[in-house]
Amino acid sequence: MLPLCRMLEYGNNVMNDEYSRFHTELTTGSFYTYMNTSLPFNNYGSSIINGYGTVQALSVGTMWGTPYGSRVTYDNRMHYAIRHMYPNQNMFLAAVSTSRLVAFTRSTYSTYAGYISLNRNGYTSTSYGSFSGCIVTDFIYYDEDTKLVMRYNPNTLSTPVRYYQ
Secondary structure, eight states, X not given: OXXXXXXXXXXXXXXXXXXXXXXXXXXXXXXXXXXXXXXXXXXXXXXHHHSOEEEEOOOOOOOBBOSSSSOEETTSBHHHHHHHHSSSHHHHHHHHHTTOEEEEEEOOOEEESOBOOOEETTEEXXXXXXXXXXXXXXXXXXXXXXXXXXXXXXXXXXXXXXXXX
C-alpha cells in the first residue's frame, strides 16, 4: 500500500496499488509521455511507433474511422479514439470521471482506401474515404471490473491480458 501522502498526491487516480504503479510509470518517464490530448495522432511524433504515447480519457468529438478492429485517420485526436478501445462504455466513463491515463502505440502512417464507421461504447465514429492513417497496435488501461492494469491489441481484437505479470 502506498503511504497516505502518495495517495493524496494522486487523488482520484489511485484505485489500487497496481494502478498507482502504472500511473507512476506513465508520469515519471518509463513511457514516452505526451500529455497534450488536444493534438491529433500526427502531432505525437514518430517515437510512438516504438515508444508509447500517454493520454487521459476525455469525452468524444468527431472521429474518422475506428481503432477497434480497423484504423483511424492520422488527424484524429487520440482521446476520442480511446472510447472505442475500452472493453465497455462503463469502463470508459469511469476513466473519464477519474481522469485515468492510458498508454498506446501506433503503426507508421499509410494511405488507406477508406475508414469505417462504428457504433461502440455509446459513440458512432464517422466513415471517410482515402486518407493517411494509422493502426493502434497496443492499448494499456486500468480495468474497472478486474481492478487490474490490462493490455491488448485493439486492431486484432486480441484478448486482454494482465500488464503486470
